[in-house]
Amino acid sequence: MADAPKSTPIRPGAALGLLGGGQLGRMFTLAARNLGFRVHALDPGHDCPAGQVADLEIRAAYNDVYAAKALARGVDVVTVEFENIPAETLAAVAGLRPMHPAASVLHTVQHRLREKSFLAEHGFPVTPFRSIDSLTDLQAAAAELGLPAVLKTASFGYDGKGQQKLTSPADLAPASAALGAQQGILEAWVPFELECSVICARSEAGESCVWPVAENAHRNHILDTTVFPARIPAAVATRAQAMALEIAAALGVVGMLTVEFFLKPGGELLVNELAPRPHNSGHATIDACVTSQFEQQVRAVCGLPLGDTALLRPAAMANLLGDLWPVTGEPPWERILAHRDVKLHLYGKLEARPGRKMGHLTALADTPEAALAKVLAAREALKD
Ligand code: AMP
DSSP states (O other): OOOOOOOOOOOBTBEEEEEOOSHHHHHHHHHHHHTTOEEEEEESSTTOTTTTTSSEEEEOOTTOHHHHHHHHHTSSEEEESSSOOOHHHHHHHHTTSOBSSOHHHHHHHTBHHHHHHHHHHTTOOOOOEEEESSHHHHHHHHHHHOSSEEEEESBSOOTTTTEEEEOSGGGHHHHHHHHTTSOEEEEEOOOOSEEEEEEEEEOTTSOEEEOOOEEEEEETTEEEEEEESOSSOHHHHHHHHHHHHHHHHHHTOSEEEEEEEEEOTTSOEEEEEEESSOOGGGTTHHHHBSSOHHHHHHHHHTTOOOOOOOBSSOEEEEEEEGGGSOSSSOOOHHHHHTSTTEEEEEOOOSOOOTTOEEEEEEEEOSSHHHHHHHHHHHHHTTOO
C-alpha cells in the first residue's frame, strides 16, 4: 500500500472529510466553513446535524467501507466526531488520506479496558479496575475492589449507557446476567468531590494547547451543566491541564483530546475517560474563548497553527435535552431568546427523545456562578 499523502498544511479551500454527523460534527463543520473549507460528512442518519450544514452528506453505515473510501477520495484529510468507528473503516480511510486522530488512537479509546490499561501503564492515576468475563470474575473483582463499584461494558458505552452501580453482593448475579456475553470492566467506586474535564489540542508538528478546566455536573449520567473555568484551586487546575497534555503526547494524538477527571476531596485527580475529539464540556469555548474547540480541531487536523485558547470571560453551558420538547412542535424559543445575553445553539435534530442532546445554552458573566445562574434561568423559562 502506498504511503498516505503528507497532510500538512491543508489550506482553506480544501475539503475536509468527517466520519459522524451529529452535533459535534455540525459545530466542526460550521467552524470549518467559517475558515473557508468545504466539508463532506458521512453518517448513517438522514438529514443529520452535520449534513444540514455540510457541502456533501453521505448517508451510509459506519461499517460501509466503500462509502468511507468514497468520502476519503473526495477530501484532503479525514477526521471523526466520535470514536466508535469500526477498525476496517478506519483502515480503509487511512490508506487513502491522512486521518486524524489515527486509527491506533481510536483503537485505544474505543474500549474501556484498553483505555484504562494504557493510562495505568503510562503512570496516569485511574480508579482500580478489573476485566470481567463471567460471574466468577465479577465475584472475585468485587471482593478485591469492594462495594460499591461500577460495572461497565468495555465497548460502546457513553452517557452512562451500559453502566450499573453495584452496592450489595445481591447485585452481582443480575448485573452479570445483564452484561451477558459482552466483556465488562468493574471499577472501584470513586467518592468524588466534583467532575471536571480538560480539552487540549495537538498538531502533527507537536504544537499543543490547552483550555481552562471545565467543571461538569451530570444528571442521569448525562452532562447537564458546565462551569468554565472550574471552581477549583489553581494548583489543581494546573495539574489537570498538565496531565491532559501529557496524555495527549503519550497517545500521540493529532487533533483534539478531552480528558475527564474525578476530583477527590483533598485534591487527588483520577482520570475517568478519554475522548479524542471535541467534547460536550467544551461547547462554551464557542462563545467564551478566542478559539473554539471546533475551530481548533480544524486547525489541528489541517496542520495549521493552533489558535489562542484564552477565556474571554467566565462562562456556563446548560444542555437542552429532548425532555424539554412538547409532544408536538418546538419549545417556545422566544422565552429563551428574551434572555438577551444567553446564546441558543440548536442542532437541527428532527426528533426529540428523552435524554437526547438537542442543543445547549451558553452565557458569559463576571463570575462562573453568575453565568450558571443565567443559563439555568433561561432554561427554566422553557418550562411552564
Ligand atoms: P462514564 O461513561 O464512564 O463517563 O460515566 C458516566 C458518569 O457515571 C460519570 O461522569 C460519573 O458521574 C459516573 N461514574 C462513572 N464511573 C464512576 C466511578 N468509578 N465512580 C463513581 N462514579 C462514576
